[in-house]
Amino acid sequence: MKHALAIMVGAALILLLATLTLVAMPYVQMSSEAVPEALEPYTTAQQRGRDLYIANGCIYCHSQQPRDPGFSSADSERGWGRPSVPGDYAYDQPHLLGTMRTGPDLLNIGARQSSVDWHLLHLYNPRAVVEDSIMPAYRFLFRVVDEPREDQHVVKIPEPYGPDSGVVVATREALELTSYLLSLDRTYPADTLPRAEAAEEEGEG
Amino acid sequence: MTPTIAILLIITFVVSAVGLLLLIWSIATNQFSHGHLAARTIFAEGEEGHGEDPAGDTVLEDTDNTIANDELQAREVADRSSRQAALAWLGSAVLWLLVGSAYGLLTSGKFHWPELLADSEWLTFGRVRPMHLNAVAYGWASMAGVGVAIFLIPRLFKTALVGGRYALWGAVLWNLGMVLGLVAINLGLSDGEEWLEFPWQVDTLFVIGGGLCAIPLLLTAANRRVSHLYVTSWYLLAALVWFPILFLLANLPVVFPGASGATVNWWFAHNVLGLWVTPIGVGIAYYMIPKILGRPIISYQLSLIGFWSLALFYSQVGIHHLVGGPVPTWLVTLSIVHSVMMSVPVITVAINHHGTMWGHFGRLKDSPTLRFVWIGALMYTLSSLQGSMEALRSVNVVTHFTHYTVGHAHLGMYAFLSLILFGAIYFIMPRLMNWEWPWRPLISLHFWLVTSGILIYVVSLSVGGWLQGLAMLDAETAFMDIVRLTLPYLEARTLGGALMTLGHVIFAVHFVAMLRRSGKERHRPTLFRSAQRARDTLEGSR
Numbered sequence: 100m101k102h103a104l105a106i107m108v109g110a111a112l113i114l115l116l117a118t119l120t121l122v123a124m125p126y127v128q129m130s131s132e133a134v135p136e137a138l139e140p141y142t143t144a145q146q147r148g149r150d151l152y153i154a155n156g157c158i159y160c161h162s163q164q165p166r167d168p169g170f171s172s173a174d175s176e177r178g179w180g181r182p183s184v185p186g187d188y189a190y191d192q193p194h195l196l197g198t199m200r201t202g203p204d205l206l207n208i209g210a211r212q213s214s215v216d217w218h219l220l221h222l223y224n225p226r227a228v229v230e231d232s233i234m235p236a237y238r239f240l241f242r243v244v245d246e247p248r249e250d251q252h253v254v255k256i257p258e259p260y261g262p263d264s265g266v267v268v269a270t271r272e273a274l275e276l277t278s279y280l281l282s283l284d285r286t287y288p289a290d291t292l293p294r295a296e297a298a299e300e301e302g303e304g
Numbered sequence: 305m306t307p308t309i310a311i312l313l314i315i316t317f318v319v320s321a322v323g324l325l326l327l328i329w330s331i332a333t334n335q336f337s338h339g340h341l342a343a344r345t346i347f348a349e350g351e352e353g354h355g356e357d358p359a360g361d362t363v364l365e366d367t368d369n370t371i372a373n374d375e376l377q378a379r380e381v382a383d384r385s386s387r388q389a390a391l392a393w394l395g396s397a398v399l400w401l402l403v404g405s406a407y408g409l410l411t412s413g414k415f416h417w418p419e420l421l422a423d424s425e426w427l428t429f430g431r432v433r434p435m436h437l438n439a440v441a442y443g444w445a446s447m448a449g450v451g452v453a454i455f456l457i458p459r460l461f462k463t464a465l466v467g468g469r470y471a472l473w474g475a476v477l478w479n480l481g482m483v484l485g486l487v488a489i490n491l492g493l494s495d496g497e498e499w500l501e502f503p504w505q506v507d508t509l510f511v512i513g514g515g516l517c518a519i520p521l522l523l524t525a526a527n528r529r530v531s532h533l534y535v536t537s538w539y540l541l542a543a544l545v546w547f548p549i550l551f552l553l554a555n556l557p558v559v560f561p562g563a564s565g566a567t568v569n570w571w572f573a574h575n576v577l578g579l580w581v582t583p584i585g586v587g588i589a590y591y592m593i594p595k596i597l598g599r600p601i602i603s604y605q606l607s608l609i610g611f612w613s614l615a616l617f618y619s620q621v622g623i624h625h626l627v628g629g630p631v632p633t634w635l636v637t638l639s640i641v642h643s644v645m646m647s648v649p650v651i652t653v654a655i656n657h658h659g660t661m662w663g664h665f666g667r668l669k670d671s672p673t674l675r676f677v678w679i680g681a682l683m684y685t686l687s688s689l690q691g692s693m694e695a696l697r698s699v700n701v702v703t704h705f706t707h708y709t710v711g712h713a714h715l716g717m718y719a720f721l722s723l724i725l726f727g728a729i730y731f732i733m734p735r736l737m738n739w740e741w742p743w744r745p746l747i748s749l750h751f752w753l754v755t756s757g758i759l760i761y762v763v764s765l766s767v768g769g770w771l772q773g774l775a776m777l778d779a780e781t782a783f784m785d786i787v788r789l790t791l792p793y794l795e796a797r798t799l800g801g802a803l804m805t806l807g808h809v810i811f812a813v814h815f816v817a818m819l820r821r822s823g824k825e826r827h828r829p830t831l832f833r834s835a836q837r838a839r840d841t842l843e844g845s846r
Contacts, residue, residue: 102533103525103541110542110615114549114579116319117619121571122553122560125623125635129564154492156430162705166628171701176779183630188562193496196566198625200705200776201415201790203783225418233418233787239425 134189137287141190141279148279151272152195155237162197163206163283180207180286187285202234209284218277219254219269227260240273313634320616320645342532343604346460346595348375355598355667378462378529383735385464386455389471389520391736391819393451394729396479398815400443403486405805407436412801415794426490434489434501441499441576442510443482445717447475448725449584450517453540455732456591457521460537461528467520474516481509497565499573500554507555511548518544535607539587542615546579563630567623574622577716582618582684585721586610586653588728589681593660596674596731597667602659610652617645624695627704643695650688657681670831672747676727679755683719687712702777707790707797708769711762718804719758726750726811733818734829741830742823746814748832750807757803760796768793 141149152158165174167182175181183206188194212218220227223241225234243265247253251268261267269277344352349372411433413420421427450471458465465471485502488494494501502510521544525537554572594601601607620642623635661678668675690712693699703709730747734740741747768790775786817823 103522103528103537106533106538106541107545109612110545111549113615114546114619117571117575118549118553120313120638121620121623121635122568125567125632126560126564128632129562129567151492153494153496154431155425155428156433156494158496158498159430159433164626164629170628170697171777173777173779177783182628185563185630187630188566191562192558192565194562194565194569195496196563196626196629198498198705198709201707201787229784231784231788233415233791235414235418235429236422237428238423239428 129185132185132189133290135184135186135287135289138187138189138285139282141282144275145279145282147272148275148277148282149195151240151276152279153193157205158195158197160199160201160234161203161205162200163204164196165204165206174204177203178211179204180210181289183285184289186289205280205283206285207283209281210286213281215274215277215281216254218280219252219273220256222273222276223254223256223267224260227257237273237276240270240276241267242270244268310634313638324613324616324648340600340604342534343594343600345530345532345534346536346591347598347600348372348379351375351598352600353598355596355671375462379459381464382458382462383455386458386468387736389465389468389475390451390455390732392472392475393447393454394732395815395819396475396482397444397448397451397725398729398812400439400447400482401808402812404436404439404444405801405808407432407439409798409801409805411436412794412798416791416798425492431490431492431494434494434498435486437499438485438489438501439482441581441717442485442502445581445721445725447478448729449543449581449588449721450474450514452588452725452728452732453521453544453584454517455736456536456588457524457540460534460591461524461530463524463527463529465520466523466527470516470519474513477509477513477516481506481513484509495555497569499576500569504555504557507551511552514544514548514551518548534591535601535604535611536587536591538608538611539583539590542611543580543583543587546575546583546619550575550579566626566629567631567635570625571622574625575619578614578618578621581717581721583614585680585684585724586614588724589657589677589684592673592677592724592727592731593657593681596671596677597660597664599660599664601656603656606652607656610649610656613645613652614649617642617649621646621695624700625704627695627697627700640695640697644692646688647692650685650692653681654685658685672751672830672832673727673731675751675832676723676730680720680722680724680727683715683723687715687720690715702773703769704773705776706769706773707765707793708773711765711769714758714765715762719762723754726754729815733815737818737821739818739821740823740826740828741814742817743814744830744832746810747830750811750814751832753803753807753810757800757805757807760800760803762800764793764796764800768796 164183165179165181168175187206188196217228219241221229221234222237224236224238225232226236241254243262244251245265247266247268252274254267254269256262256267351371354371410421410427411429414422414429414432418429425431454465454468454471481502485506488503488506489501493503495503521541525541550572554568560568590601590607621639623631623639624643627636627640629636657678658681668678694703694709694712703712730741771793772786772790775781775789
């Protein structure tokens with residue numbers, strides 16, 4: 100039993116060491132980073148849209164972290180924005196950095212594409228605006244009605260993507276998701292991380 | 305701030321180096337003098353040289369009566385004692401494997417048929433994909449791993465399982481957690497971080513369920529009748545300590561916001577592979593390979609270096625998933641260094657697993673367990689070395705954010721871990737049910753379907769992902785052209801996944817037949833080749 104306990108205690112201690120270096124230290128360093136002045140907290144609608152982004156798993160195809168041009172210059176050349184810094188995510192709970200780019204990076208999609216109607220149409224059927232897109236359609240965020248009410252947001256769908264009859268209106272969810280996408284704009288200037296050139300070179304060595 | 309971190313970093317490196325030096329010193333001065341004996345604890349007296357094959361009746365094989373009978377009886381008692389608890393975990397695992405495969409296949413199809421079942425929010429891509437991951441990671445792999453551990457621990461300690469009831473209740477809670485967690489994801493109530501999608505309220509069920517499993521294992525350890533702890537028990541005991549700590553820390557709600565949440569997320573997601581499923585898979589292979597061959601592992605000392613270096617290095621990786629991202633460079637570099645250092649435990653394990661096999665590859669022709677487990681062990685070597693490469697910045701800049709990573713994940717979770725679990729189940733079930741596997745061709749079919757499936761899967765995603773990564777680095781290539789470029793590889797992945805899923809259905813049918821004790825009563829193990837030919841090989845190898 101002593102032996103078995105020794106193994107388990109040893110294993111736990113090693114993990115605690117790792118927790119110190121990989122959880123506690125980064126937390127201390129990053130939580131002291133300044134929040135950029137130009138960054139606004141999410142509004143209620145944007146936050147609800149963000150919850151929809153999570154619920155429908157957008158993160159599995161879209162990252163939100165343009166890379167450092169010193170590492171990969173293509174991200175900024177594609178217009179995805181400057182490299183992001185910890186402060187850019189100050190209001191993000193949970194983080195949505197993502198690890199996959201089946202689709203493009205979205206951290207600055209609001210700056211690249213600011214049209215509400217484009218986003219709504221794209222969500223209704225991505226192939227209506229981007230030929231051969233493999234993004235899922237989110238038609239369940241829309242309703243088809245015969246006569247839209249005054250307060251309903253009608254989405255004009257080009258042939259042949261619309262329903263056979265009636266008009267498509269956006270639900271509150273579709274509008275909230277769109278307002279979250281438009282809020283994704285981290286184009287304000289920000290100090291980059293304290294990554295000295297020397298440290299960068301050392302890392303690559 | 306920076307000097308403090310530099311000092312702490314230096315300290316961790318010094319601690320790692322001192323740990324390694326201590327190990328080298330202890331080996332040089334023969335601190336592990338019981339190595340030979342320890343490597344043989346899994347055999348009964350006189351059993352060495354007699355392979356224990358999937359459920360073959362060892363007493364029957366023992367024609368010259370050299371094996372200590374009381375030890376074999378003790379083993380039988382150990383096997384019977386874990387029956388209910390092990391069956392509960394293994395049976396649930398097979399069920400979740402089917403659920404997870406179905407969701408996986410659907411996810412794969414949606415990549416190249418985006419309109420497939422697209423009108424239902426319950427079946428939208430972004431919900432079925434995490435349901436696949438969680439069903440196979442926490443339902444299949446984890447539950448099967450725990451089931452095998454429950455079977456192996458009494459055997460390793462040569463005593464009956466004490467308090468199996470707790471493990472049964474653990475299985476009930478774990479299954480409840482699986483159902484609630486998957487339903488929550490389907491309803492759009494995901495926590496939103498990869499590998500941690502289950503709502504944290506549901507996660508408490510896993511912590512309690514897992515904790516309940518630890519009770520019988522500790523009670524059994526206290527009752528053990530062996531003086532040496534075989535290396536498999538090191539891995540299993542450590543895994544059972546690591547998982548609850550990791551799972552609890554990573555799931556703490558609200559504590560880690562923004563970018564620091566991302567570091568915790570990836571530290572967990574990589575450690576759930578490194579400190580949970582890897583020790584389980586490696587530990588099982590450390591038991592099965594020598595047991596079936598009837599020869600002890602070639603270097604017991606090496607296996608202990610492998611264990612402690614795994615603990616030291618694997619626990620510091622994960623942040624290399626954020627190379628080039630908004631986290632401090634030192635943190636990423638730390639993970640890269642440790643990823644590369646992982647080649648130390650990987651190579652020691654490879655020497656032991658493959659070195660023990662050396663000269664006995666002929667047994668792969670007849671033993672299903674050996675074939676599954678050894679190929680799994682080989683894939684562990686491959687996927688780990690591939691992982692070390694992928695952590696390097698120059699490789700990562702291409703493979704990050706691409707399907708290549710998905711191929712790598714499946715090489716690890718499937719070709720390594722799942723194959724070993726399949727092999728272990730083929731070994732264990734006859735022992736638990738006192739019944740041989742009814743249909744030999746089904747085992748063959750299962751083997752060929754899943755191996756050809758995963759081969760197609762990994763090759764297509766590795767090639768497609770690499771091309772995708774190269775194209776993404778070239779800003780002149782339009783994004784949609786990259787998407788079109790990957791399509792044929794994604795279609796090939798669906799084909800591979802379909803073969804694997806079909807293999808799982810066959811495996812599940814056979815598993816149920818086994819539970820019902822279908823087929824004829826047999827007294828020889830169900831091997832790939834007919835009993836007579838298998839016996840000839842067995843005798844030839846003696």
